Amino acid sequence: MPERRPIIRILALSTYFLLAFLLFLFLLFPFDRIKLRLESEVGQRTGLELSIAHVSPRFFNRFALRDMVLSTRSGSVLFESPEAHATLSVLAFLRGALALDLHASAYNGEVVLHTRQEKNAQSFQMDANNLDIASYALLKLQGFHLAGLLGGNFEMIGDSGKGKLWVKGLASRELKVKGFPVPDLDFEQGWIEGELKGDRLFVKKLELEGKELSLRVNGDMVLREQGMLNLTIKLKPSERLAHDQSALLSLLKNKDIDGFYILTLGGTVASPLPRL
Numbered sequence: 001m002p003e004r005r006p007i008i009r010i011l012a013l014s015t016y017f018l019l020a021f022l023l024f025l026f027l028l029f030p031f032d033r034i035k036l037r038l039e040s041e042v043g044q045r046t047g048l049e050l051s052i053a054h055v056s057p058r059f060f061n062r063f064a065l066r067d068m069v070l071s072t073r074s075g076s077v078l079f080e081s082p083e084a085h086a087t088l089s090v091l092a093f094l095r096g097a098l099a100l101d102l103h104a105s106a107y108n109g110e111v112v113l114h115t116r117q118e119k120n121a122q123s124f125q126m127d128a129n130n131l132d133i134a135s136y137a138l139l140k141l142q143g144f145h146l147a148g149l150l151g152g153n154f155e156m157i158g159d160s161g162k163g164k165l166w167v168k169g170l171a172s173r174e175l176k177v178k179g180f181p182v183p184d185l186d187f188e189q190g191w192i193e194g195e196l197k198g199d200r201l202f203v204k205k206l207e208l209e210g211k212e213l214s215l216r217v218n219g220d221m222v223l224r225e226q227g228m229l230n231l232t233i234k235l236k237p238s239e240r241l242a243h244d245q246s247a248l249l250s251l252l253k254n255k256d257i258d259g260f261y262i263l264t265l266g267g268t269v270a271s272p273l274p275r276l
Contacts, residue, residue: 034063034088041098041117048072061088068104077138081106108132109151124156126163133170145173152192161196170208183245186210199224203231212241216260227269234260251276 035055042050053067063086070079081104089099098117103110109130116123133139134147148170154163167190175182190208194201199222206217219231235252236259242249253276254262267273 035065037098038100042070048078058085062086063088065102065104076141079106081111106131107135109149122158124154124161126154128152128165133167144175147171147173148187156196159196159198163194163196165192166190167192167208180248183212183241185213187213187215190215196223212238214260219265221269226271229265229267229269229272231265233263233265235263236260 035052039050039052042048049071051067051069051071052065054065056064056066058064065084065086066082068081068084069077071077084102084104086103087101089097097119098115100113100115102113102115104113109128109132111129111131112127114123114125129151131150133150139146149168150165152163152165154165155161168188170187170190172182172185174184187208187210191205192203193205194203196202200220201223202220203218206215208215214236216234217231219229221230222228234256237245237249249261252261252263256262264275265272266275
C-alpha cells in the first residue's frame with residue numbers, strides 16, 4: 001500500500017499544473033480574435049454589420065461584450081445591447097466552428113441567443129422576454145409611436161426558420177398610412193407566428209385584440225432589397241370606432257360574414273400600397 005505522503009505530493013503537483021495551465025490559457029486566449037470572428041460571421045452570413053466595442057474576459061471560455069450594435073450597411077440600427085455575457089465552446093472554436101451562447105440586456109428586457117456554426121450546418125435560436133417596444137429607436141425613426149412589451153422565440157436551421165412572438169399592452173399613437181391619420185389604438189394582447197424560407201417571410205398568423213379593434217394579418221413578404229409586401233389584412237372595429245371612422249370605412253368594399261373588413265397590402269415596406 002503506497003504511503004500517503006507521495007500520493008498527496010502527486011495530487012498537489014497535478015493540481016498546480018492544472019491551475020497553471022488554466023491561468024496560461026486564460027491569459028493567452030485570443031479574445032480579440034473571437035470579437036473579429038463574431039463580426040465576420042455575422043457580416044458573411046446575414047449581410048448585416050455587427051460592431052462590438054470591447055470584449056472583457058470572465059473565464060477562458062466566458063466573456064462579456066460591451067456596446068454591441070447590429071446594423072444594416074446603410075447604418076440603420078436593428079439591435080443594440082449595452083452588455084452581453086457569452087459562453088464559447090473552446091473545442092468547437094479550435095476546430096474552426098462556432099458554438100456560442102449569449103445572454104444580452106436589451107430594451108429593458110433580455111435576449112438569449114444560441115448559435116452553432118459548422119461547415120455544413122448552421123443553427124440559430126433566440127428567446128426574448130419583456131422587450132420595451134417604446135425604446136426601439138428604429139420604429140421612432142420610421143414615424144411609429146408605439147408602446148408595449150414584446151417576447152417570444154425564433155429558431156433557424158440553415159436558411160429556414162420559424163418563430164412565435166407575443167405582445168402585451170400595445171399602444172399606437174399618431175399613426176398615418178399614406179397620409180391618412182389612423183385613430184389611436186390600444187391592444188391588450190397579440191400573437192404572431194411566421195416562417196422564414198430563404199429571403200421570404202410567411203406570416204402564418206398575426207392577431208391583435210383590443211376593445212376598439214380586432215386585427216388579423218396573413219401573407220408573405222420578401223426581405224431583400226426594398227422588401228416586397230403581399231399581405232391580407234382584416235379589421236373589425238367596435239360600434240363606436242365604426243361610427244367615428246365611417247368615412248374611412250366606407251372606402252373598404254369587402255366584408256366577410258364575421259364582420260371583418262378586408263384589404264390587401266402590396267408595394268414595399270418603405271412605400272406600402274393598400275388595395276381596397
